[in-house]
Amino acid sequence: MHKIDAFCHIMPRPYYDRFMSLDVGLHAQNLRKRVSNIPCLVDMDVRFGQMDEFGDYRQIINIAAPPVEDIGSPAISKEMSRIGNEAMAELVANHPDRFAGFTACVPMDDPEAAVAEYEYATSELGALGAQIYTHVHGHPMDSPDFEPFYAAVAASGGLLQVHPCRSSAWADYPTEERSKFEIWWTFGWEYDLSAFMARIVFAGVLERHPELKLLIHHGGSMVPFFAGRVGPGWDQLGARTPEHQKEDVTGYPLTKRPIDYFRMMYADTALFGSAPSLRCSIDFYGVDHVLFSSDSPYDPEKGPGYIRSTIANLQELDLTDAERAQIFHGNVTRLLGLPEPAGAPR
Incomplete structure (x- = not known):
């Protein structure tokens, strides 16, 4: 059966070399150490050798973390986005049997530049959408500054992949300075995704742009498991809130239940080998809103494991x-208008 892996990470050689040459902050240094130990992010011979195991299998690629916003100034973000997008476009053009496409890297610390880069990547380079993160330097993604970007992606019909983002600087408790035991990654990233989704819902982004295709990493994160709280729980939003805190629960006027907007999103299958978690995700979103994805190459084997x-x-x-x-x-294939593989079931 033909397989398209809809959320895979890569660092093309031109991007990798520039990334390694820059003077970056502590969070980017941490992630730079991680990516330097995964050969298939950069070496396509290694990557293709791993992919051979899976037969009729292709990937949709995006630039691996850290976000370009965390690498340097807005000027650096724009430079790195352009390097990454042009390098990924070249890989897709040269290896269509390996890569079904790519999603653009966009400099979200400059929203106008993000729109311009998105339009360049989709119209000139053939990008299938974009990848964004759950915050930009701690600023929420439901900010009105990002409205033109969401409008552009929705109008284009592209896929907007959403990846979590926090570091050990986000402490587990207010009395501490740093997160311990990589809790910031194991649980913190999933909270980031879920908080992003909620803010997008209550800010009315999907109310205004119902055609926006949001692909939420890691199976839609915490939402499927906590569907009771997301559904009947949020149906009571504000019922127990004191008057002096009403502004905390006042959002954009919605015409549907909150849970219905969450179900408008799409989830991937990147759950690191947990079948019960995957079953929960499919049950919540429905078969038609789940996309095969592995999150390769961040498994213990550094590529094929997940x-x-x-x-x-x-x-x-x-x-x-x-x-x-x-x-x-x-x-x-349906969402992005990709050609159906020969002999595929309908």
Whole structure:
């Protein structure tokens, strides 16, 4: 069965070399150490050798963390976005049998530049959408500054991948200075994703742009498991809030239940080999809103591990062949207008 991996990370050689040459902050230094130990991010021979294991399999690639906003000034963000986008476009053009496409890197610390780079990447380079993070230097993504960007992505029909982002500087408790035991990553990133989704809902982004295609990493994060709190819980929003705090629960006028907006989003299958988590995600979003994704190459094998385990999860779950085909390639093909593979089930 044809498989399109809809959320994979890469650092093309021109981008990697420039990234390694820059004087970056502590968070970017941490992530630079991580990416320097994963050969297939940069070495395509290694990457293609790993991909061969999975037969009829292609990837949609994006630039690996850290966000370009964390690398340097807005000028550096724009420079790195352009380097990354042109390098990814070249990889897709040279290896269509390996890469189904790429999503653009955009400098969100300059919203006007982000719109311009998105339009350049989609219209000139063939990008399928963009990847953004859950905040920009701690600023929320429901800020009115980003409205033109969301409008541009919605109008283009592109896929907007959402990746979490925080560092050990985000402490576990207010009395501490740093997060311990990588809690900032294991649980903090999932809170970031979930908070992003909620702010997008209550700020009315999907009310104004119902055609916006948001792909939430890691199976839609905490939302499927806490659907009772997201549904009946948020149906009571403000009912227990004191009058002097009413502004905390006053958002954009919504015409549907909050949970209905969460279900408008899409989830990937990047759950690191947990079949029960994947079942929960599919049950919440529905088969037609789940896209196969592995989050490669951040597994202990540095490339193929999460691809293999995610495929195994989808094979072991109680799904029909047609449902598996939807998740493996049908949904992303439909969403982005990609050509159907020869002989694919319909």
